[in-house]
Amino acid sequence: MAVRPTLDFLKTEAAGGVVLVGAAVIALILANSPWSADYFRLVGAPITIQIGGFTQTLSVQDWTKDGLMALFFFVVGLEIKQEVLKGEFSSLRKLALPVAAALGGMIVPALVYLAVNLGGAAAAAPQGWPIPTATDIAFALAVLALAGRGLPESLRLFLLALAIADDLGAVGLIALVFTSHVHFAALLGAGLTLAALVLLSEWTDAPFLLRAIGYLLLGGFTLKSGINTSLAGVAAALTVPVGPRRPGQEPVLRNFMRSLHPYVAFGVLPLFAFTATGISFEGMSFKDLLSPAPLGIAAALFIGKQAGVMTAVWIAIRSGLARRPTGATWLELYGVALLCGVGFTLSLFMGALVFAPAASLADREAVLGVVAGSVASMLAGAGVLSIAARRRRAARGEEG
Numbered sequence: 001m002a003v004r005p006t007l008d009f010l011k012t013e014a015a016g017g018v019v020l021v022g023a024a025v026i027a028l029i030l031a032n033s034p035w036s037a038d039y040f041r042l043v044g045a046p047i048t049i050q051i052g053g054f055t056q057t058l059s060v061q062d063w064t065k066d067g068l069m070a071l072f073f074f075v076v077g078l079e080i081k082q083e084v085l086k087g088e089f090s091s092l093r094k095l096a097l098p099v100a101a102a103l104g105g106m107i108v109p110a111l112v113y114l115a116v117n118l119g120g121a122a123a124a125a126p127q128g129w130p131i132p133t134a135t136d137i138a139f140a141l142a143v144l145a146l147a148g149r150g151l152p153e154s155l156r157l158f159l160l161a162l163a164i165a166d167d168l169g170a171v172g173l174i175a176l177v178f179t180s181h182v183h184f185a186a187l188l189g190a191g192l193t194l195a196a197l198v199l200l201s202e203w204t205d206a207p208f209l210l211r212a213i214g215y216l217l218l219g220g221f222t223l224k225s226g227i228n229t230s231l232a233g234v235a236a237a238l239t240v241p242v243g244p245r246r247p248g249q250e251p252v253l254r255n256f257m258r259s260l261h262p263y264v265a266f267g268v269l270p271l272f273a274f275t276a277t278g279i280s281f282e283g284m285s286f287k288d289l290l291s292p293a294p295l296g297i298a299a300a301l302f303i304g305k306q307a308g309v310m311t312a313v314w315i316a317i318r319s320g321l322a323r324r325p326t327g328a329t330w331l332e333l334y335g336v337a338l339l340c341g342v343g344f345t346l347s348l349f350m351g352a353l354v355f356a357p358a359a360s361l362a363d364r365e366a367v368l369g370v371v372a373g374s375v376a377s378m379l380a381g382a383g384v385l386s387i388a389a390r391r392r393r394a395a396r397g398e399e400g
Helices: 004-031 036-043 060-086 092-117 137-147 153-177 184-200 208-225 229-237 252-276 292-318 330-339 344-354 361-399
Strands: 046-051 054-059
Touching: 004 036, 004 137, 004 252, 004 344, 036 060, 054 060, 054 208, 060 153, 060 208, 060 229, 060 252, 060 344, 092 153, 092 292, 137 153, 137 330, 137 344, 137 361, 153 229, 153 330, 153 344, 184 208, 184 229, 208 229, 252 344, 292 330, 292 344, 292 361, 330 361, 344 361
Parallel strands: none
Antiparallel strands: 046 054
16 A cells, blocks of 8 residues: 555646646747747846855756756655655565666667667757656656546556656766766865765754755756756755654655655746747748657657557566556556656756757757657557546446
8 A cells, every 4th residue: 555645746746747737838828929029038038146156147947947957856866765765666576667667668769769860861860869768757647647547556656656767767867968068176066065965864853954055055066067957956865864853753754755846746847847848830840840850759759658668567577577566457557658658847858958059940849749749648648548447437337
């Protein structure tokens, strides 16, 4: 049975997914309306932050991507730590299926993308292969909650664990692929700050303000070092103590998850969707969607994800390495595999890293590919899960 924090997480994530969809739709409408100039002026407005010797000027869009999204990755890191200690990653037997599914769901989409973009076409962009490797937890869980009413809770836990493993893989890709020029003085500062946070983790009763200052220092040093701030978010989360401050109090890790997750689900992620998906279709045609980069992304998300996840799941279960989620059918697992093709947030995030600067033709095409592949996966997954749910209801009616 799922622990209470996991159930609360699922409910918040599903509701946040609905808000996320709304923010993306509003951005697309504004970017192609008479107010488009105002929208792009807003997301491109420069903001300067100066604290002592630290000075950084970025646009609203870039502060959201490189600043606020670090908080999203901090929560992802908390979720990973929670699942490793007491959840779906707490034993090798539990870990096997979601990790195998996540690996299959990263490798096959990357290969599908490269197959489309290594043909020598003039507009090919093979460097975009990491974009379709991610799964959007919020969107996927929102669709599962809406379309999969009455399906086993084990499916939701499986999708959650799979998506978290997928996110961990995406963070690793960001570290390996999107780090180029490193400023070693800032990197040293980040390392020393992280070491201090590790030491501070032994003091479970430490004031929150002290931890917050450490997290901000780590984020600032990482931003200046040239390494993506997503890594700082995950690393900081792993230093959060597990135990309670005092006997009878809520554990620090659980308190952080409960307190921060609503702000991320209903604030950070919708704001990122609002600033990242607002692309103008002016000067673009349906032909642009069929160019190698967007076509490769869409095909990788819709075809590669479901193929990779289902193949890995089938091999893991048939080989005896893992067990099928309790009470789940193969049709229901296929519906979940389809939902893994909803890349959205992290796919847009990596697309912005690959095809910077934002609003370039390549970046707009990448957004088109992510939206097309994610929507197709969302609709197909919802359809399959709705059929599976109806079958369960019919079976219960026959039994009654």
